[in-house]
Amino acid sequence: xxxxxxxTLIMLFSFIASTTSFSNNDFGDKNKKIKNKISRxxxxxxxxxxxxxKGEVIVDISINELGNIDVKxxxxxxxxxxxxxxxxxxxxxxxxxxxVGKSLLYKFVFK
Numbered sequence: 001x002x003x004x005x006x007x008t009l010i011m012l013f014s015f016i017a018s019t020t021s022f023s024n025n026d027f028g029d030k031n032k033k034i035k036n037k038i039s040r041x042x043x044x045x046x047x048x049x050x051x052x053x054k055g056e057v058i059v060d061i062s063i064n065e066l067g068n069i070d071v072k073x074x075x076x077x078x079x080x081x082x083x084x085x086x087x088x089x090x091x092x093x094x095x096x097x098x099x100v101g102k103s104l105l106y107k108f109v110f111k
Contacts, residue, residue, distance in 0.1 A: 030099055034063070035106060041087045044110055047079065054111040055080045059088070061104050067093040072103065080110055 047053070055077030062070050069088045074081050093099070 030096065031104060034093065034099070034104060037093070038069075038088065038091060038106065041091055042084065042108055045080075045083050047083075048110055053077070053079065056107060056109045057081055057084045058105070058107045059084060061088065061106070062101055063093050063095070063099045063104075065095055065100050067095045069093075076108075077110075080108075084108060 048055075057074060057076035057080045059071060059075075060073040062072060064070050069091055071085055071088060074085065076084075
């Protein structure tokens with residue numbers, strides 16, 4: 001079962017890498033700003049501190065035309081996945097036509 005998850009993740013990374021272009025420096029700067037804003041919402045959760053949990057979450061997101069984050073794919077520890085989705089739903093960006101619909105892949109490590 002774990003092997004299937006690893007293979008699925010590798011395929012997902014390969015697909016995203018082949019379909020997403022980050023060659024535009026302007027978008028690269030926006031990507032950093034997006035990641036910085038998201039990171040401010042994703043502290044180490046209290047439930048994980050209390051239960052001494054560690055884990056990671058890999059998430060494929062995009063920003064929609066309203067500035068909200070759409071989660072396309074998510075994988076990782078079940079409790080952390082729920083936490084990440086909840087936190088991402090709280091974030092709103094000023095819509096930017098260069099960002100809307102672009103696939104962004106992030107890995108969050110909780111330890």
